[in-house]
Amino acid sequence: MSMSEYEDAFVFACDGCGLSAEFVRGGPGSFMACVSEIKYRGWRIVREDGDYSHFCSNPDCRASVAKKSAAIAKRLLDQPLRTVK
Numbered sequence: 812m813s814m815s816e817y818e819d820a821f822v823f824a825c826d827g828c829g830l831s832a833e834f835v836r837g838g839p840g841s842f843m844a845c846v847s848e849i850k851y852r853g854w855r856i857v858r859e860d861g862d863y864s865h866f867c868s869n870p871d872c873r874a875s876v877a878k879k880s881a882a883i884a885k886r887l888l889d890q891p892l893r894t895v896k
């Protein structure tokens with residue numbers, strides 16, 4: 812888990828390089844506002860098995876996102892349901 816929730820702030824940490832981004836809580840709905848903001852800054856959020864990974868805009872971290880997405884896609888494609896062709 813790379814997102815921490817505090818009484819007065821949300822802190823996201825990059826799963827690639829460890830860079831963190833802190834947001835002061837601004838009331839109801841502020842979490843989604845933080846998510847929008849972090850995406851605007853070029854961060855990527857990858858969901859896998861209900862768990863979220865966060866990666867910053869660093870090129871190395873973006874490469875990690877691509878790798879992780881490919882791994883998830885491969886696993887989905889490897890499931891038995893794939894009979895269409």
Ligand SMILES: [Zn+2]
Pocket residue numbers: 825826827828829830866867868869872
């Ligand atoms: Zn990073």
